[in-house]
Amino acid sequence: MSPFNLAVTALLAAGVACEVLCALGVLVMRGPFQKLHYASAGTTVGAFFIGLAIVARETLHAGGAVEVSAGGLEVLAAVCFMFLLGPAVTILTARTARRLEHEPVEITPAELERGS
Protein backbone atom coordinates (compact mmCIF):
# COMPACT_ATOMS: atom_id res chain seq x y z
CA MET A 1 0.00 0.00 0.00
CA SER A 2 1.44 3.39 -1.02
CA PRO A 3 1.86 6.20 1.56
CA PHE A 4 -0.92 8.14 -0.18
CA ASN A 5 -3.37 5.25 0.08
CA LEU A 6 -2.31 4.73 3.68
CA ALA A 7 -3.00 8.39 4.50
CA VAL A 8 -6.41 8.25 2.80
CA THR A 9 -7.31 5.06 4.67
CA ALA A 10 -6.18 6.61 7.97
CA LEU A 11 -8.34 9.70 7.36
CA LEU A 12 -11.30 7.49 6.46
CA ALA A 13 -10.83 5.35 9.57
CA ALA A 14 -10.55 8.45 11.77
CA GLY A 15 -13.77 9.84 10.29
CA VAL A 16 -15.69 6.60 10.72
CA ALA A 17 -14.39 6.23 14.29
CA CYS A 18 -15.61 9.77 15.06
CA GLU A 19 -19.03 9.01 13.62
CA VAL A 20 -19.40 5.75 15.55
CA LEU A 21 -18.29 7.51 18.75
CA CYS A 22 -20.84 10.27 18.14
CA ALA A 23 -23.62 7.74 17.53
CA LEU A 24 -22.76 5.99 20.80
CA GLY A 25 -22.63 9.37 22.54
CA VAL A 26 -26.12 10.21 21.29
CA LEU A 27 -27.30 6.85 22.65
CA VAL A 28 -25.63 7.08 26.06
CA MET A 29 -25.89 10.75 27.03
CA ARG A 30 -28.94 12.05 28.87
CA GLY A 31 -31.03 15.00 27.75
CA PRO A 32 -31.30 16.78 24.40
CA PHE A 33 -28.48 19.25 25.05
CA GLN A 34 -25.85 16.60 25.77
CA LYS A 35 -27.04 14.55 22.81
CA LEU A 36 -26.81 17.64 20.59
CA HIS A 37 -23.11 17.98 21.42
CA TYR A 38 -22.44 14.58 19.91
CA ALA A 39 -24.81 15.07 16.96
CA SER A 40 -23.06 18.35 16.13
CA ALA A 41 -19.61 16.76 16.40
CA GLY A 42 -20.76 14.07 13.97
CA THR A 43 -21.80 16.76 11.50
CA THR A 44 -18.44 18.55 11.65
CA VAL A 45 -15.45 16.46 12.80
CA GLY A 46 -16.30 13.09 11.26
CA ALA A 47 -17.63 14.64 8.06
CA PHE A 48 -14.43 16.70 7.72
CA PHE A 49 -12.16 13.64 7.93
CA ILE A 50 -14.26 11.50 5.57
CA GLY A 51 -14.71 14.37 3.11
CA LEU A 52 -10.98 15.10 3.14
CA ALA A 53 -10.21 11.44 2.45
CA ILE A 54 -12.63 11.16 -0.49
CA VAL A 55 -11.71 14.55 -2.01
CA ALA A 56 -8.01 13.65 -1.80
CA ARG A 57 -8.75 10.29 -3.41
CA GLU A 58 -10.74 11.92 -6.21
CA THR A 59 -8.40 14.82 -7.00
CA LEU A 60 -4.83 13.70 -6.24
CA HIS A 61 -3.22 11.10 -8.47
CA ALA A 62 0.09 9.28 -8.78
CA GLY A 63 3.11 11.54 -9.18
CA GLY A 64 1.42 14.44 -7.40
CA ALA A 65 -0.87 15.32 -10.32
CA VAL A 66 -4.02 17.22 -9.34
CA GLU A 67 -7.11 16.62 -11.44
CA VAL A 68 -10.34 18.23 -10.28
CA SER A 69 -13.25 15.93 -11.10
CA ALA A 70 -16.99 16.46 -10.90
CA GLY A 71 -17.22 13.78 -8.23
CA GLY A 72 -14.60 15.49 -6.09
CA LEU A 73 -16.43 18.81 -6.37
CA GLU A 74 -19.75 17.22 -5.44
CA VAL A 75 -18.24 15.58 -2.36
CA LEU A 76 -16.59 18.89 -1.42
CA ALA A 77 -19.93 20.69 -1.81
CA ALA A 78 -21.81 18.09 0.26
CA VAL A 79 -19.26 18.11 3.09
CA CYS A 80 -18.96 21.93 3.10
CA PHE A 81 -22.76 22.15 3.23
CA MET A 82 -22.88 19.87 6.27
CA PHE A 83 -19.86 21.46 7.94
CA LEU A 84 -20.97 25.08 7.54
CA LEU A 85 -24.76 24.88 7.80
CA GLY A 86 -25.15 21.91 10.19
CA PRO A 87 -24.41 24.06 13.27
CA ALA A 88 -27.32 26.35 12.30
CA VAL A 89 -29.77 23.46 12.75
CA THR A 90 -28.02 22.48 15.99
CA ILE A 91 -28.42 26.01 17.41
CA LEU A 92 -32.07 26.12 16.34
CA THR A 93 -32.69 22.70 17.93
CA ALA A 94 -31.04 23.80 21.18
CA ARG A 95 -33.09 27.01 21.30
CA THR A 96 -36.31 25.05 20.69
CA ALA A 97 -35.42 22.48 23.36
CA ARG A 98 -34.63 25.29 25.76
CA ARG A 99 -37.97 26.98 25.02
CA LEU A 100 -39.85 23.71 25.56
CA GLU A 101 -38.12 23.03 28.88
CA HIS A 102 -38.03 26.60 30.24
CA GLU A 103 -40.37 29.13 28.71
CA PRO A 104 -37.93 32.04 28.14
CA VAL A 105 -34.77 31.45 26.10
CA GLU A 106 -32.86 34.10 28.07
CA ILE A 107 -30.60 33.16 30.99
CA THR A 108 -32.45 33.11 34.31
CA PRO A 109 -30.95 34.88 37.38
CA ALA A 110 -30.47 31.49 39.09
CA GLU A 111 -28.46 30.17 36.13
CA LEU A 112 -26.42 33.36 36.02
CA GLU A 113 -25.68 32.95 39.71
CA ARG A 114 -24.37 29.40 39.40
CA GLY A 115 -22.56 30.05 36.08
CA SER A 116 -24.17 27.37 33.88
Place this chain on the structure above:
Amino acid sequence: MNVYLIAATALIAAIAPCLVVCARGSVMEAIAALELCGTLTTLALICLAEGFHRQAYFGVALVCSVLVWIGGLVFVRFAGRLK
Protein backbone atom coordinates in the same frame (compact mmCIF):
# COMPACT_ATOMS: atom_id res chain seq x y z
CA MET B 1 -14.86 -5.41 -0.61
CA ASN B 2 -12.65 -2.32 -0.28
CA VAL B 3 -12.09 0.12 2.59
CA TYR B 4 -14.81 2.47 1.35
CA LEU B 5 -17.47 -0.24 1.43
CA ILE B 6 -16.30 -1.29 4.91
CA ALA B 7 -16.52 2.36 6.01
CA ALA B 8 -20.03 2.63 4.52
CA THR B 9 -21.09 -0.53 6.37
CA ALA B 10 -19.79 0.88 9.67
CA LEU B 11 -21.58 4.18 9.05
CA ILE B 12 -24.86 2.42 8.27
CA ALA B 13 -24.45 0.30 11.41
CA ALA B 14 -23.93 3.51 13.42
CA ILE B 15 -27.48 4.55 12.48
CA ALA B 16 -28.86 1.82 14.79
CA PRO B 17 -28.10 3.64 18.10
CA CYS B 18 -29.74 6.77 16.66
CA LEU B 19 -32.87 4.79 15.78
CA VAL B 20 -33.04 3.52 19.37
CA VAL B 21 -32.97 7.12 20.62
CA CYS B 22 -35.62 8.10 18.05
CA ALA B 23 -37.88 5.31 19.30
CA ARG B 24 -37.35 5.72 23.06
CA GLY B 25 -36.28 9.32 23.69
CA SER B 26 -38.21 12.58 24.05
CA VAL B 27 -39.11 14.65 20.99
CA MET B 28 -36.03 16.89 21.15
CA GLU B 29 -33.74 13.93 21.84
CA ALA B 30 -35.22 12.18 18.81
CA ILE B 31 -34.62 15.24 16.63
CA ALA B 32 -30.98 15.39 17.75
CA ALA B 33 -30.59 11.71 16.85
CA LEU B 34 -32.37 12.28 13.54
CA GLU B 35 -29.87 15.02 12.61
CA LEU B 36 -27.01 12.60 13.17
CA CYS B 37 -28.89 9.94 11.15
CA GLY B 38 -28.97 12.33 8.19
CA THR B 39 -25.24 13.02 8.45
CA LEU B 40 -24.46 9.30 8.68
CA THR B 41 -26.65 8.57 5.65
CA THR B 42 -24.95 11.27 3.56
CA LEU B 43 -21.47 10.06 4.49
CA ALA B 44 -22.45 6.44 3.84
CA LEU B 45 -23.71 7.42 0.35
CA ILE B 46 -20.39 9.17 -0.35
CA CYS B 47 -18.43 6.09 0.74
CA LEU B 48 -20.68 3.77 -1.30
CA ALA B 49 -20.19 5.91 -4.43
CA GLU B 50 -16.42 5.80 -3.98
CA GLY B 51 -16.48 2.11 -3.13
CA PHE B 52 -18.43 1.21 -6.27
CA HIS B 53 -16.35 3.62 -8.44
CA ARG B 54 -19.49 5.42 -9.64
CA GLN B 55 -18.92 9.19 -9.74
CA ALA B 56 -22.53 9.83 -10.71
CA TYR B 57 -23.65 8.57 -7.30
CA PHE B 58 -21.93 11.49 -5.56
CA GLY B 59 -24.84 13.63 -6.73
CA VAL B 60 -27.19 11.53 -4.60
CA ALA B 61 -25.09 12.32 -1.51
CA LEU B 62 -25.10 16.03 -2.37
CA VAL B 63 -28.89 16.09 -2.71
CA CYS B 64 -29.21 14.06 0.50
CA SER B 65 -27.10 16.56 2.47
CA VAL B 66 -29.31 19.46 1.35
CA LEU B 67 -32.58 17.60 2.04
CA VAL B 68 -31.39 16.45 5.47
CA TRP B 69 -30.61 20.04 6.41
CA ILE B 70 -33.99 21.29 5.21
CA GLY B 71 -35.73 18.38 6.94
CA GLY B 72 -33.98 19.22 10.20
CA LEU B 73 -35.17 22.80 10.01
CA VAL B 74 -38.76 21.71 9.34
CA PHE B 75 -38.80 19.18 12.20
CA VAL B 76 -37.42 21.74 14.66
CA ARG B 77 -39.88 24.37 13.44
CA PHE B 78 -42.89 22.14 14.09
CA ALA B 79 -41.48 20.66 17.31
CA GLY B 80 -41.44 24.20 18.70
CA ARG B 81 -45.25 24.24 18.49
CA LEU B 82 -45.67 21.19 20.73
CA LYS B 83 -45.91 23.09 23.99
